[in-house]
Amino acid sequence: MTQPVFRFAPSPNGRLHLGHAYSALLNAELAKRVRGRFLLRIEDIDLTRCRPELEAGIYEDLAWLGLAWEEPVRRQSEHFGEYRAAVERLKARELVYPCFCSRKEIATAVAARAAAAGAAPPRDPDGAPLYPGTCRLLAPAEVGRRLAAGESHAWRLDVAKAARAVTPPLGYARFAPDGSEAFVAARPERWGDAIVARKEIPTSYHLAVVLDDALQGVTHVVRGQDLEAATDLHVVLQNLFDLPTPRYHHHALIRDEAGGKLSKILFSEPLADLRARGVTAEEVRKRLGFG
Numbered sequence: 419m420t421q422p423v424f425r426f427a428p429s430p431n432g433r434l435h436l437g438h439a440y441s442a443l444l445n446a447e448l449a450k451r452v453r454g455r456f457l458l459r460i461e462d463i464d465l466t467r468c469r470p471e472l473e474a475g476i477y478e479d480l481a482w483l484g485l486a487w488e489e490p491v492r493r494q495s496e497h498f499g500e501y502r503a504a505v506e507r508l509k510a511r512e513l514v515y516p517c518f519c520s521r522k523e524i525a526t527a528v529a530a531r532a533a534a535a536g537a538a539p540p541r542d543p544d545g546a547p548l549y550p551g552t553c554r555l556l557a558p559a560e561v562g563r564r565l566a567a568g569e570s571h572a573w574r575l576d577v578a579k580a581a582r583a584v585t586p587p588l589g590y591a592r593f594a595p596d597g598s599e600a601f602v603a604a605r606p607e608r609w610g611d612a613i614v615a616r617k618e619i620p621t622s623y624h625l626a627v628v629l630d631d632a633l634q635g636v637t638h639v640v641r642g643q644d645l646e647a648a649t650d651l652h653v654v655l656q657n658l659f660d661l662p663t664p665r666y667h668h669h670a671l672i673r674d675e676a677g678g679k680l681s682k683i684l685f686s687e688p689l690a691d692l693r694a695r696g697v698t699a700e701e702v703r704k705r706l707g708f709g
């Protein structure tokens with residue numbers, strides 16, 4: 419059997435807080451239990467929001483928690499060429515199309531349709547207006563003209579076409595920390611035609627995470643429940659690129675407790691601030707159940 423590989427993949431667009439600490443500690447703990455490897459990956463594709471001092475803060479916070487990870491750390495910003503090449507492959511198979519819409523145009527179009535139908539505007543699992551496929555319906559000549567004019571555009575996955583191109587069953591194994599597993603069927607259509615390459619960035623979170631997990635041989639993805647629905651898209655991309663699907667565990671999100679003697683450690687407070695006011699790493703680990 420190949421050695422299990424776990425990873426913690428934060429984005430350096432803010433300081434780590436207790437939720438991140440839980441995710442990182444759980445990954446490391448589960449890796450240790452099965453003599454697996456523990457990787458750290460820096461997900462810094464958004465160059466406008468990610469900052470070097472926040473990346474330095476990640477290393478500092480994780481080391482303070484007592485974690486050790488393999489070097490070198492993969493930094494997504496150093497691999498834009500690989501993501502671009504993957505988008506080219508999807509283009510060649512006509513599974514993606516350029517989308518010129520702004521966020522505002524999408525919200526307006528979705529609201530207008532919903533009003534006409536007397537229904538609530540459809541939303542994706544993240545709560546954003548569900549893209550109505552506007553640019554999928556553009557005439558090829560118009561697309562060509564707008565691309566040639568250099569109009570800024572994202573690339574969207576034609577999710578219906580993609581669903582026909584994949585091999586069923588589409589889904590993944592969900593595992594629990596006790597080792598039990600269950601198959602989860604994916605419903606990627608609830609995302610609509612998701613973005614695989616953003617206007618200013620040659621990838622999206624979804625594309626980069628899928629390519630990197632495969633490239634790094636990740637076998638077990640442990641992350642927060644807030645990313646559970648995204649997994650439906652991830653399995654589509656894995657299938658399209660003929661990549662293995664890891665096993666997934668989406669843990670409950672850590673929330674502040676009302677009162678109680680542990681409430682002095684707040685979920686929303688950066689680990690750096692906890693540290694500065696004298697909370698120890700041991701207290702944090704205990705508070706999170708890693709005594």
Ligand code: GLU
Nearest residue numbers: 427428429461627641645
């Ligand atoms: N970079 C993502 C985040 O910080 C996590 C990605 C993942 O674990 O798949 O929310």
